[in-house]
Amino acid sequence: MTTPQQAYQELLGLAREIALLRSVSSVLSWDRETYMPPRGATLRAEQSSYLAGLIHRKWIDPRVGELLSIAEADGLTDDPESDVAANLREWRRDYDRATKVPPELVEEISRVSVLAQTTWTEARQKADFGIFRPHLAQHIELARQVAACIGYSESPYDALLDEYEPGLTATRVRRLFTALRDELVPLVQAIVASPRQPRTEIIHRHFPLDRQKIFGEAAAAAFGYDFRAGRLDTVTHPFCMGIGPGDVRITTRYTADYFNEAFFGILHEAGHGLYEQNLPTEAFGQPVGEACSMSIHESQSRLWENFVGRSRPYWEHFFPRAQQTYPAALGDVSLDDFYFAVNAVSPSFIRIEADEVTYALHIMVRFEIEQPLIEGHLAVDDIPAVWNETFERYLGLKVPNDALGCLQDIHWSFGGFGYFPSYALGTLYAAQFFEAAHRDLPDLDEQIRRGHFAGLLDWLRTHIYRHGRRYRTADLIERATGQPPSHEPLMRYLRAKFGELYAL
Ligand code: ZN
Secondary structure: OOOHHHHHHHHHHHHHHHHHHHHHHHHHHHHHHHOOOHHHHHHHHHHHHHHHHHHHHHHHOHHHHHHHHHHHHOHHHOOOOOHHHHHHHHHHHHHHHHHHOOHHHHHHHHHHHHHHHHHHHHHHHHOOHHHHHHHHHHHHHHHHHHHHHHOOOOOHHHHHHHHHOOOOOHHHHHHHHHHHHHHHHHHHHHHHHOOOOOOHHHHHOOOOHHHHHHHHHHHHHHHOOOHHHOOEEEOOOOOEEEEEOOEEEEEEOOOOOOHHHHHHHHHHHHHHHHHHHOOOHHHOOOHHHOOOOHHHHHHHHHHHHHHHOOOHHHHHHHHHHHHHHOHHHHOOOOHHHHHHHHOOOOOOOOHHHOOOOOHHHHHHHHHHHHHHHHHOOOOHHHHHHHHHHHHHHHHOOOOOOOOOOOOOOOHHHHOOOOOOHHHHHHHHHHHHHHHHHHHHOOOHHHHHHOOOOHHHHHHHHHHOHHHOOOOOHHHHHHHHHOOOOOOHHHHHHHHHHHHHHOOO
């Protein structure tokens, strides 16, 4: 006879074991993206898939279900904010999601993905949606099956969103996105029409790569990213990898004639890294020791990259250093011109190259397609037309071909539906957190102007990092800021900053 306490202890042990396996798997992934020789790819794929299978089997073991039922039956969950209650709630969610989808369906998705990714690459190269179409249709059908297995009350899209954003629904995303779009589209139009425009050639001068690395590392360290518990490496597609306590690694890529790419990329990944480095280490392997959600993670990268790193106070402190580091490129440039150039707004086709103001509109185009696709209200054949029409309405540009349109992102080729909204929500939430931090720390701008970030880091630690998954996203935001998720702080921020820059 297992007591509830014993059941909980056994779950803790199992969770720790799974966390160790996951951290091993993360080291392998990090190595694959950074230093692994190309011919190691086959063995690495086998190693990683072996570990993934092992982790999955441990987690879907019926014994886990038994232990959860025993532990849940007792007063352990009486205080819903306690570590025990939060862990049990989140384990239950993870266990249910993992066991509801039959392994044959998971295998079918990964089988379809292999071919879908190859054809997506070819389709994008040839800018021909027709090549990718049948594979995308298969993925959509499989995603609907996944949604049916998991269950939902309103829309099958909710079941997919829930993977990244526990508890979020398409209705709530739509409400936020519609409110934001209605204000954002006219703001972008006003910016484009403004006679005052930045001199963007400034950031396209020559920035020696070795200096970019040193300057970027110094900037990440100034934020509080701990290099004794991390490192910065070069990759094709930058990411942050939280391996575990004491080991959170970031990556970037460098372009000699473009200042923004590596520098703001490093600040972005350092923002993710700060979250991972400041999670409660004693809770490693437990939900209360893990990041809250994708959107909260993205809010941290955007907050440090844009709200801090692209602010005027920040450059009042760092611009003289930038001039010392790059005398040839920036010696004759004024702070005002530089600040305007790094904040240039210009509608463009590619999401990952989008600026701070237009970025969310790129995500909304995808959401407008994904939701009806999964619900069966949009035919796969109609994707390019709907994409192009929506894109022009939101961003004012005519999409010349599918490579610059609906084929640009890899996500659909592995069946990743429901993932995009997190990116835009991250920006929305970052604005809300930053506004609340300003209210609690009235001299925050002055601190940033002096290059002091400990006050802000401490605020984030107190209100976000230390809670792990104790609260769901909306709840965490309301506790930290006093308001439910809203588009208003972001619009206030964008209007103030870009209204001044573009003299609107
Ligand atoms: Zn990110």
